[in-house]
Amino acid sequence: MEIKIMKNILDRNQNKADEVRSLMSTSNVLMVNIISSPGAGKTTLLERTCEELGSKFRIGVIEGDITTDRDARRLKKFDIPIVVINTEGGCHLDSHSISKVLDLFDLDALDFLFVENVGNLICPSQFDLGETFKLAVVSTTEGDDKPAKYPMLFREAKAVLLNKIDLIPYTNFNLENFRSDLRHINAGVPIFETSFTRGDGLESWFKWITRQVTALR
Amino acid sequence: MEIKIMKNILDRNQNKADEVRSLMSTSNVLMVNIISSPGAGKTTLLERTCEELGSKFRIGVIEGDITTDRDARRLKKFDIPIVVINTEGGCHLDSHSISKVLDLFDLDALDFLFVENVGNLICPSQFDLGETFKLAVVSTTEGDDKPAKYPMLFREAKAVLLNKIDLIPYTNFNLENFRSDLRHINAGVPIFETSFTRGDGLESWFKWITRQVTALR
Numbered sequence: 034m035e036i037k038i039m040k041n042i043l044d045r046n047q048n049k050a051d052e053v054r055s056l057m058s059t060s061n062v063l064m065v066n067i068i069s070s071p072g073a074g075k076t077t078l079l080e081r082t083c084e085e086l087g088s089k090f091r092i093g094v095i096e097g098d099i100t101t102d103r104d105a106r107r108l109k110k111f112d113i114p115i116v117v118i119n120t121e122g123g124c125h126l127d128s129h130s131i132s133k134v135l136d137l138f139d140l141d142a143l144d145f146l147f148v149e150n151v152g153n154l155i156c157p158s159q160f161d162l163g164e165t166f167k168l169a170v171v172s173t174t175e176g177d178d179k180p181a182k183y184p185m186l187f188r189e190a191k192a193v194l195l196n197k198i199d200l201i202p203y204t205n206f207n208l209e210n211f212r213s214d215l216r217h218i219n220a221g222v223p224i225f226e227t228s229f230t231r232g233d234g235l236e237s238w239f240k241w242i243t244r245q246v247t248a249l250r
Numbered sequence: 251m252e253i254k255i256m257k258n259i260l261d262r263n264q265n266k267a268d269e270v271r272s273l274m275s276t277s278n279v280l281m282v283n284i285i286s287s288p289g290a291g292k293t294t295l296l297e298r299t300c301e302e303l304g305s306k307f308r309i310g311v312i313e314g315d316i317t318t319d320r321d322a323r324r325l326k327k328f329d330i331p332i333v334v335i336n337t338e339g340g341c342h343l344d345s346h347s348i349s350k351v352l353d354l355f356d357l358d359a360l361d362f363l364f365v366e367n368v369g370n371l372i373c374p375s376q377f378d379l380g381e382t383f384k385l386a387v388v389s390t391t392e393g394d395d396k397p398a399k400y401p402m403l404f405r406e407a408k409a410v411l412l413n414k415i416d417l418i419p420y421t422n423f424n425l426e427n428f429r430s431d432l433r434h435i436n437a438g439v440p441i442f443e444t445s446f447t448r449g450d451g452l453e454s455w456f457k458w459i460t461r462q463v464t465a466l467r
Contacts, residue, residue, distance in 0.1 A: 174391035
């Protein structure tokens, strides 16, 4: 019974996701579904990316948050369209909530649509939003065992951003174990090893994401 | 439709949780439902607690994990009963999965039953397992805004353990903001500020949890 309902929910989500994906494709918008645990660095990634690429590309953001608009307020300093979706306790965004707010964007005037999902390493990976691809963000302070313990997201992600590498000396994080587990789950997935405070790895990320968006043209 | 189903699921969960709670009460077992984001320190808390209290109290552990038994293996060095529940993708434990494994414990031979829930700051807080109380674990590297952004768990928790305080100097974590947000959500909740690597805060935690279990007698 519960399984059937879950299947119905996922089917309805998939149909709407296909609509969203087709809309993005028609408008040449690269839609990135950013997924991580709470506090891994999703919003800071968006801040750095807007700073660097905001003058070269037209960026829009959807902020998924349970109850506040704190993340959106951090992005207010950039002159970009931002829409907040409050899930009111819900643990993930779905394609219907995305579809409902797309009218608030002028898609033809966008290159990127970044979606910051709710902070959760599990549920968001099960709901296709119609994104071009999923980006997994994970921080070293969460431990090197995260890909093995939460494989769904890491299997689906087109790229993995490993953040807070400046904190490795203060933890028992083992980079080789992390990379090796990840290779077992998703061989060949690009890994960006970043520190947003020190700036490590950001150049590679900017180059890579720029290549993704220019490939759409 | 989906709301009605969710209500049914939660009602059935609640009935079973009431059964579990009554069983714990009859057997004088303190059952603690430990909830946090991935990598905040739940398993290490159990390691430290078993080291310190394992000779004074009889401890049992249920390990909730999506797919591996890695956390359980970390606890194998202690001579205690451990049961792993793999949720196979599920984002939380529920009272039915707990109830099914309780037969594997001799409850009359236990003082504590610690349940390490799946690493997720959202969904586990919505499912009563029949626990005596919920313990929220959160780490400084996740940021000081977590109580405000994920209020459900922090509202329900009987105590909050703020871990990795040794890493505060390397982050922009603001302890006053954290405490003040938390007080708004759950005034008077005890906060244990810990570093499992340095040992800070553990004495207070051991004393407090010992008081909780002796109060049952």
